[in-house]
Amino acid sequence: MATVESLATGQRSLGDTRIGYPLWPPLTSGCPETSSTEIAYPVDVDYDYDRIPDGPLTPDRFPALLPPLAAEGLGEGGTPLVELEPGVYLKDESRNPTWSHKDRLNRCTVSAAVGVGAPGVVVASSGNHGASAAAYAARNGLPCVVITGPAPAPQVVTFLRAYGAVVLPVPWERRWPVMRRIADRGGLHPVSSTTVTHTGHPFGPEGYKTIAYEIHQEIGTPTAVFLPTGYGELLYGVWKGFAELERLGLADRVPRMIACEPAAAAPLVEALRSGVPAARVDVGPTAAYSIVSQVSGYRGVLAVRSSGGRALAVDDGQLRSAQTELARSGLWVELSGAAGLAGLRGGGPLDGPVVCVTTSSGFKDPIGSSAPLPAMSGEWSDVSRQMKAAGIDV
Amino acid sequence: MATVESLATGQRSLGDTRIGYPLWPPLTSGCPETSSTEIAYPVDVDYDYDRIPDGPLTPDRFPALLPPLAAEGLGEGGTPLVELEPGVYLKDESRNPTWSHKDRLNRCTVSAAVGVGAPGVVVASSGNHGASAAAYAARNGLPCVVITGPAPAPQVVTFLRAYGAVVLPVPWERRWPVMRRIADRGGLHPVSSTTVTHTGHPFGPEGYKTIAYEIHQEIGTPTAVFLPTGYGELLYGVWKGFAELERLGLADRVPRMIACEPAAAAPLVEALRSGVPAARVDVGPTAAYSIVSQVSGYRGVLAVRSSGGRALAVDDGQLRSAQTELARSGLWVELSGAAGLAGLRGGGPLDGPVVCVTTSSGFKDPIGSSAPLPAMSGEWSDVSRQMKAAGIDV
Numbered sequence: 001m002a003t004v005e006s007l008a009t010g011q012r013s014l015g016d017t018r019i020g021y022p023l024w025p026p027l028t029s030g031c032p033e034t035s036s037t038e039i040a041y042p043v044d045v046d047y048d049y050d051r052i053p054d055g056p057l058t059p060d061r062f063p064a065l066l067p068p069l070a071a072e073g074l075g076e077g078g079t080p081l082v083e084l085e086p087g088v089y090l091k092d093e094s095r096n097p098t099w100s101h102k103d104r105l106n107r108c109t110v111s112a113a114v115g116v117g118a119p120g121v122v123v124a125s126s127g128n129h130g131a132s133a134a135a136y137a138a139r140n141g142l143p144c145v146v147i148t149g150p151a152p153a154p155q156v157v158t159f160l161r162a163y164g165a166v167v168l169p170v171p172w173e174r175r176w177p178v179m180r181r182i183a184d185r186g187g188l189h190p191v192s193s194t195t196v197t198h199t200g201h202p203f204g205p206e207g208y209k210t211i212a213y214e215i216h217q218e219i220g221t222p223t224a225v226f227l228p229t230g231y232g233e234l235l236y237g238v239w240k241g242f243a244e245l246e247r248l249g250l251a252d253r254v255p256r257m258i259a260c261e262p263a264a265a266a267p268l269v270e271a272l273r274s275g276v277p278a279a280r281v282d283v284g285p286t287a288a289y290s291i292v293s294q295v296s297g298y299r300g301v302l303a304v305r306s307s308g309g310r311a312l313a314v315d316d317g318q319l320r321s322a323q324t325e326l327a328r329s330g331l332w333v334e335l336s337g338a339a340g341l342a343g344l345r346g347g348g349p350l351d352g353p354v355v356c357v358t359t360s361s362g363f364k365d366p367i368g369s370s371a372p373l374p375a376m377s378g379e380w381s382d383v384s385r386q387m388k389a390a391g392i393d394v
Numbered sequence: 395m396a397t398v399e400s401l402a403t404g405q406r407s408l409g410d411t412r413i414g415y416p417l418w419p420p421l422t423s424g425c426p427e428t429s430s431t432e433i434a435y436p437v438d439v440d441y442d443y444d445r446i447p448d449g450p451l452t453p454d455r456f457p458a459l460l461p462p463l464a465a466e467g468l469g470e471g472g473t474p475l476v477e478l479e480p481g482v483y484l485k486d487e488s489r490n491p492t493w494s495h496k497d498r499l500n501r502c503t504v505s506a507a508v509g510v511g512a513p514g515v516v517v518a519s520s521g522n523h524g525a526s527a528a529a530y531a532a533r534n535g536l537p538c539v540v541i542t543g544p545a546p547a548p549q550v551v552t553f554l555r556a557y558g559a560v561v562l563p564v565p566w567e568r569r570w571p572v573m574r575r576i577a578d579r580g581g582l583h584p585v586s587s588t589t590v591t592h593t594g595h596p597f598g599p600e601g602y603k604t605i606a607y608e609i610h611q612e613i614g615t616p617t618a619v620f621l622p623t624g625y626g627e628l629l630y631g632v633w634k635g636f637a638e639l640e641r642l643g644l645a646d647r648v649p650r651m652i653a654c655e656p657a658a659a660a661p662l663v664e665a666l667r668s669g670v671p672a673a674r675v676d677v678g679p680t681a682a683y684s685i686v687s688q689v690s691g692y693r694g695v696l697a698v699r700s701s702g703g704r705a706l707a708v709d710d711g712q713l714r715s716a717q718t719e720l721a722r723s724g725l726w727v728e729l730s731g732a733a734g735l736a737g738l739r740g741g742g743p744l745d746g747p748v749v750c751v752t753t754s755s756g757f758k759d760p761i762g763s764s765a766p767l768p769a770m771s772g773e774w775s776d777v778s779r780q781m782k783a784a785g786i787d788v
Binding site for chain 1 (some may be wrong): 468469472473474475476486488489490491492493513514529530532533537539544546548549551552553555556557558560561562563564565567568569571572575576579580581582721722723724725726755756757761762764767768769770771772773774777780781784785786788
């Protein structure tokens with residue numbers, strides 16, 4: 001449990017910011033007053049910023065700007081910022097308890113489940129989100145149901161079941177109805193989105209604000225932050241964290257938020273282009289399974305617009321190049337997790353220090369079929385030949 | 395590069411501590427004067443402890459007590475201590491750059507390679523050590539050759555090759571001759587052991603000392619530390635770190651070091667039982683591939699004896715129970731990495747705070763064949779039945 005008290009005061013509609021709600025219960029289906037059958041607006045958490053003491057926002061003080069942390073944690077956050085080259089930093093989120101950024105979110109969403117006394121949590125996920133939710137549920141003694149697609153990869157199933165999650169492979173078209181039913185009638189707390197456009201859990205993006213606090217503590221405010229983007233929760237949370245630092249007088253500006261989506265489906269690019277709060281697009285083939293998304297959410301639009309940022313579409317070739325560049329620098333990230341660097345290399349702004357958030361470990365991708373290993377006798381002539389073939393002269 | 399200067403002064407034989415050597419070059423084949431064809435003695439790094447300033451040993455000051463860090467790092471260390479239950483802490487080393495404790499070691503060994511101007515590094519490894527060496531070599535622009543067994547698992551090959559390593563699958567009996575030849579004649583710097591009993595790299599265990607510093611900073615000196623043990627480098631490094639804290643007047647004792655070896659081959663248990671500096675044992679079947687070892691090294695004997703500790707053998711059933719217990723608490727560790735908790739649960743000392751070091755991520759194990767997923771229509775009756783079968787009543 002956190003020793004510093006949360007200063008969260010309530011929830012506010014992002015569809016109409018004049019509309020406020022109490023902090024409890026968390027509105028897991030977005031803002032009821034402004035949402036329609038076409039577009040759902042999320043709610044956001046408000047804080048009593050006037051009560052934040054002066055001085056640097058050190059990690060021991062983060063809980064004041066988070067929802068009440070009723071759930072026990074697993075040591076999430078505090079990830080390193082690794083300098084890739086002068087002025088280009090990587091925020092390596094694979095160093096979290098389940099080796100992705102999702103742990104920061106699920107500390108907050110499972111805290112909401114504990115806070116409302118839910119008998120368990122339910123999540124629709126293709127991997128990282130589900131495993132992270134399952135880990136935090138396990139840590140707090142709650143069952144977790146993960147609704148996957150009809151044929152989840154074996155390593156995803158192993159990962160989810162390790163934490164004791166119940167894995168339900170459901171046909172795609174039944175995914176959201178099942179999710180909503182388990183939440184509405186079963187009473188399990190939903191920690192992923194249940195709405196027509198993405199709203200997600202109101203407490204979720206709050207957990208990502210600490211990424212901004214940590215970056216700021218190490219290097220101040222960068223010029224831009226490049227982020228792998230699916231539904232835009234990470235994007236919004238990091239933006240909100242920087243916006244709070246500015247509001248508290250600890251920073252004089254926010255960085256440009258650069259959302260990096262798979263080109264196979266880039267709903268935020270489309271929403272920004274067409275000027276709508278959220279868009280729905282066709283989904284093409286991509287290996288970036290963790291961030292490919294048919295639909296966006298209004299949070300992404302807010303973060304990009306408010307920061308003077310951009311949304312970029314990166315194709316699988318760019319993702320693979322970025323993934324290889326990172327691994328050859330010592331950091332092996334999931335293909336989806338390389339989207340930030342892919343965006344930077346694809347022509348993002350380069351002036352001043354920039355941060356690429358690398359969200360997850362390379363172990364999250366399916367094991368590819370790599371070139372076969374040579375059959376080796378182990379005789380020296382044999383070893384020497386293999387090394388020469390690899391360019392190492394001995 | 396570290397900003398605090400290393401206070402390392404030289405190398406000292408662990409076979410006869412009156413025998414000293416200069417710091418450079420690192421003696422990667424152990425102490426030449428005391429080693430024989432039967433037993434090899436490692437060397438240890440000496441420091442000018444009198445020049446360590448008074449006051450707490452905070453992370454910014456760690457480099458003074460490490461070998462010169464000529465190699466760029468990847469943000470290794472600084473891992474969280476997670477409280478499993480009152481008085482039982484887990485030091486989660488899966489939060490390192492390649493998701494195992496080996497990164498602390500390889501920051502130091504690859505620094506040695508950079509320091510001597512080696513054209514590359516070579517390592518014999520079944521997984522974690524090799525991938526970590528490959529990552530640090532990549533980070534520092536050096537090629538890395540990894541000598542594996544004849545049929546490495548696909549996920550290990552993918553992991554190693556991601557960092558650009560050259561993977562040479564060599565028959566078991568040719569492994570050490572090939573390793574020595576690549577080191578001696580090829581000039582590649584060996585970052586794993588090349589000797590008849592284990593000596594390893596003299597700079598390697600130094601990197602593990604920071605685990606002790608970090609634990610001490612958070613909870614003081616625990617009663618005991620339980621560690622997965624293969625060659626005993628982690629065991630020795632953590633012990634040495636605590637011994638240094640005592641020497642510097644920052645702690646009044648060292649914890650009991652409890653080495654936890656797979657029962658299928660427990661050479662340190664045998665060495666301590668028979669009173670020899672290192673033992674060779676038969677190897678039975680075990681899934682703890684990362685720590686099963688035919689031969690031990692003298693460092694393990696020193697750490698256990700000097701701390702009043704013990705070596706325990708844990709079988710695969712105990713390892714699986716500990717792995718499940720950890721995962722159901724939210725931390726999914728490699729089977730080998732659960733050996734510390736397995737040792738504690740098997741009847742280790744329980745008085746006072748104890749720390750179990752969990753060395754690595756569950757992703758490092760081969761993907762097991764788990765129970766098949768149910769075929770689901772996604773109709774509610776179907777979902778409801780599956781959830782009831784899992785004990786969740788909706």
